[in-house]
Amino acid sequence: TQLLEQSPQFLSIQEGENLTVYCNSSSVFSSLQWYRQEPGEGPVLLVTVVTGGEVKKLKRLTFQFGDARKDSSLHITAAQPGDTGLYLCAGADFGNEKLTFGTGTRLTIIP
Amino acid sequence: DTGVSQDPRHKITKRGQNVTFRCDPISEHNRLYWYRQTLGQGPEFLTYFQNEAQLEKSRLLSDRFSAERPKGSFSTLEIQRTEQGDSAMYLCASSLEGTRQETQYFGPGTRLLVL
Numbered sequence: 030t031q032l033l034e035q036s037p038q039f040l041s042i043q044e045g046e047n048l049t050v051y052c053n054s055s056s057v058f059s060s061l062q063w064y065r066q067e068p069g070e071g072p073v074l075l076v077t078v079v080t081g082g083e084v085k086k087l088k089r090l091t092f093q094f095g096d097a098r099k100d101s102s103l104h105i106t107a108a109q110p111g112d113t114g115l116y117l118c119a120g121a122d123f124g125n126e127k128l129t130f131g132t133g134t135r136l137t138i139i140p
Numbered sequence: 141d142t143g144v145s146q147d148p149r150h151k152i153t154k155r156g157q158n159v160t161f162r163c164d165p166i167s168e169h170n171r172l173y174w175y176r177q178t179l180g181q182g183p184e185f186l187t188y189f190q191n192e193a194q195l196e197k198s199r200l201l202s203d204r205f206s207a208e209r210p211k212g213s214f215s216t217l218e219i220q221r222t223e224q225g226d227s228a229m230y231l232c233a234s235s236l237e238g239t240r241q242e243t244q245y246f247g248p249g250t251r252l253l254v255l
Contacts, residue, residue, distance in 0.1 A: 033182075062243060071144075071231050071246035072183070117182050119244075126235060126242045127173060127196065130182030 032056075033120055035131035042108060043139050050103045050116055050134045058120035061094055061101045062128065066115040075103075108138045142166060144247035146232050152253045153222055160218045161250045165234030172215050173244060174207055176200065177229040189215060190237065222254045 033054045042048055052061070060079045064072035076085050078094035078101060085092045089112075091104040101118055115135050119128040145164045153159050165172050170191050175183035186205070187197045191212040201207075204222075209215040219226055229251050233244040 060242070064246070069249075069251065071146075071233075071249045074243060074245060077243045119182070121242070121244075126171070126237075126244070127185045127188055128175075128183070128233075128244060129185070130175075132180075133182050 033118060033129055033131035035116075035118060035134050037134060038132065039135050039137075041137040041139060044109060045107055047104070047106050048108060048136070049105075050118075050136070051100070052102065052118035052131050053100045054120060054129075055099065056120065056129075057098050058129075059098075059123045059126065060121045061098070062119045062121065063092055063101070063103055064117045064119065066117060066133075072117055108136075110138045110140050112136060113138050144232055144234055144245055146230075146247040146250050148250055149248060150251050150253075152255065154255050155222060155224060157222055158218065158220045159222060159252065160216055161230055161232075161252075162214060162216050163232030163234075163247060164214045165232070166236075166245060167213075169234035169236045169245075170212065171235045171237050171242075171244075172209055173233045173235075174215070174217050175231040175233065177231060177249070178227075183231055186217075219252075222252075224254050227252055227254045 063075040066072045081096045081098045083094045118131045147162045173188040174186040177183040189209040204220045207217045229249045231249045233246045235244045
């Protein structure tokens with residue numbers, strides 16, 4: 030059974046600070062996706078990383094896929110209250126692409 | 141709006157009743173997935189379709205659960221004889237097979253409460 034561990038599980042920081050969320054597994058994935066989810070809504074895709082070592086930037090968000098395609102990180106610079114939410118990483122199986130989700134990181138940015 | 145849609149958004153039912161949820165994927169997407177999410181957890185895979193064929197089912201999907209995608213477009217998920225443990229958010233996602241970054245796009249979910 031594939032498992033994805035996210036850390037930290039909860040994070041509360043002041044506006045303007047930087048933070049990093051980690052997503053780790055012992056399994057290799059064909060790709061890894063990061064989603065953000067608001068209460069009562071479905072996950073909204075932020076980014077997909079496919080190549081080992083790949084780095085993608087989305088404004089103040091930087092995503093990295095580990096060289097061995099087993100882990101990933103999400104770094105947010107100068108966090109803003111609008112970044113508050115549940116961040117989920119999800120690894121895709123080879124072939125059928127079904128997703129294994131991490132338990133999520135609940136981020137709160139304090140104004 | 142051309143995203144994934146789900147209906148209903150909320151469902152309250154009594155234990156023992158049957159419920160059916162519908163998912164309409166993004167129109168050109170041939171893969172459709174169902175996930176279940178309980179409070180405080182990430183979504184868990186239930187089943188997926190490639191066109192009209194159901195190719196994989198999770199062990200989470202008991203005999204009371206059945207999913208269909210009769211014409212390879214929309215899908216339904218039925219739960220028979222609901223139990224309180226079935227209370228969860230049921231999420232549908234779709235993707236296009238064979239793309240370099242095969243990304244799943246999620247619908248807003250159906251929140252089920254079994255009393």
